[in-house]
Amino acid sequence: MADQHSTAATAAPVDFIRAIVDEDLATGKHHGRVSTRFPPEPNGYLHIGHAKSICLNFGIAQERGGSCNLRFDDTNPAKEDVEYVDAIKDDVAWLGFMWSAELYASDYFERLYRFAVELITQGKAYVDSLNGDQIRAYRGTLTEAGKNSPYRDRPVSENLDLFARMRGGEFADGAHVLRAKIDMASPNFNLRDPTLYRIRHAAHHRTGDAWCIYPMYDFAHPLSDALERITHSICTLEFEDHRPLYDWLVGALIDEDRPRQIEFARLNLNYTVMSKRKLLQLVQQGVVSGWNDPRLPTISGLRRRGYTPESIRDFCARIGVAKKENVIDVAQLEHSIREDLNRRAPRVMTVLRPLKVVLTNYPEGQVEEVDVINNPEDASAGTRKVPFSRVLYIERDDFLEDPPKKFFRLSPGKEVRLRCAYFITCTEVVKDGRGEILELRCTYDPSTRGGDSPDGRKGTPRGWRKAKRSSITSIPTRST
C-alpha cells in the first residue's frame, strides 16, 4: 500500500537518542535488548510536555522491539496521591500506549534499603547527624569546596546501627540522613556527599506507614532502573549533572547490564504554562475548574478540548528530540489537530449571522430532504438528510448588494449554489425603511437538485439552514 498518509513519524530522521539505541543494538551492548521506562512522580497530572517523553520512551520500545515500563517515582509521600496515579494511567493509555509493566519505586523500598546497607558496608555511605542548615553550610558554594561533616568517618558498624534505627523509627524527622561518601570538594554539587535517605514520618499512598525513611530520587532512580534491567534511562536536561552520581551508584552496586542515562531537552510551548508546580497552583486556587480544564495544557485538558491522541502523537513526532532548549510555537500543535480533524471530523452547516431567503417559486408548505455530504475529505463518512423548504437562511456575508468583480457569492440577479441542494438566483432585495436588508427573494432551479447543474454551471456552494431548524449554540471564536 502506498503510504499516502505517511506521517512525520515515518519520515522523521532518527534523533540522537534513537541513534544511540540503534548503535547499542548493532554492537549487541545489551544482548539486543531495549528497555525503557516512563517514570512520572504521581504528584500531579500529565501535560503535553510529558507527552513528548511518553512518545519517546514508548515509541523507542515499540519501534525497536523493546519494552517500556510505567514506573511511578513515588519516593516522596508528602506530595503524592493515588488520584494522580490513576489519572496518569488513564492519560498514558488514552495517548495510545500500553506499558509492559506497571511498577512503583515504592515496590523496591526493601531492596533499595538493602542496597543502602551494602553501600554502607562498602564504606561508601554514612549516617550524618548534621541538621539541614548545617549540611547546607558545609556544602560550600559554586566556587568554594565544601567541608567534610564531622560524622563522615563514623565506623561502618556505627553507620549500620544508626541506619537500622532510622528505619526502626527511633529518630525524629531530620535527626539523621544517610549520605554517600564521595567528594565534598567536587565541582559537581551532586557528588558533594549527596543525601540518599531521609527520615519522614509520613504515610505513603502505597506502603502506608511501613516506612519512615524514604530514598531520594538520586538513589532510587538508577537502582530502580537497574532492578528493571532498563537499558536506556531517558530523562531531561536538568539531570545531566546527576549522571555522574547515577553512574557512581550503579557502578558501586550493579555488576552487569548497567543502565545508561541519556538526557534530552524538555518541551516548552509559547504562551503556555508547563510547570507542574504552577498548574497545581491554578487547580488548588480554583482559578481553573480542575486538572482537565480545557484551558490547561494537561493531557486531560487537551482531551476535553477536543484534541485526539493521534494529533498529539503527530505533534511529538514533528517537533523532534534534541539537546537544545526549545520553545515550540503553539501553532505547531494546532496544525496537528487541524490536520487530524480535517481528515475525519464530520461537517455541519451553520449560519452565524442569518439572512432570510424566500424561494418564491418553491411550493408553499413543501419540505424535502436533501442528502448532504458529511465529510468531503472522506467519502466513507456518508451523508445525512437535511430539510429544505421555501424559507431558509444563509450567511449575511454570503450576500452583497453591490459586489466587487470577483465576488462569487450571492448578489442581485446572480445565481449561486446552495450546498448539496439547489441553485438559486436572487430576484429581489427587501429592505426596511432605513435601508437595512430584511430578506432576499430568490428563485430556485428544480433541475439542479443535489447541487448539480445539468448544464455544467458552476458556483461555489454556500451553506444554508432551513427556517425553524435552528438551535442555539455557542460558537468558539478564533483566538488571534
Added chain:
RNA sequence: UGGGGCGUCGCCAAGCGGUAAGGCGCGGGUCUUUGGAACCCGUAUUCGAAGGUUCGAAUCCUUCCGCCCCAGCCA
C-alpha cells in the same frame, strides 16, 4: 566566579570534511461542490563571532561571545 550543557531561517530540526534536508509560520498564486481545506511557487550565498588547518569547513583546532542548568533532608 566552579562545574555541566547548548548555539544551523521567525519557531523547531537534519547535517558528522565535499560545497545548507524537511516541518510549522509567513508571502504570492491556482482551484467556482465548505474551507482557517487542497495544490503550486517563494522564503539561510550561510551555519553565535574572530582567527587557523585544508584543494575544500556548519562539520577539525584555537580564542572569544551569548543562553540554559546546578549550592532540596523535591523529582
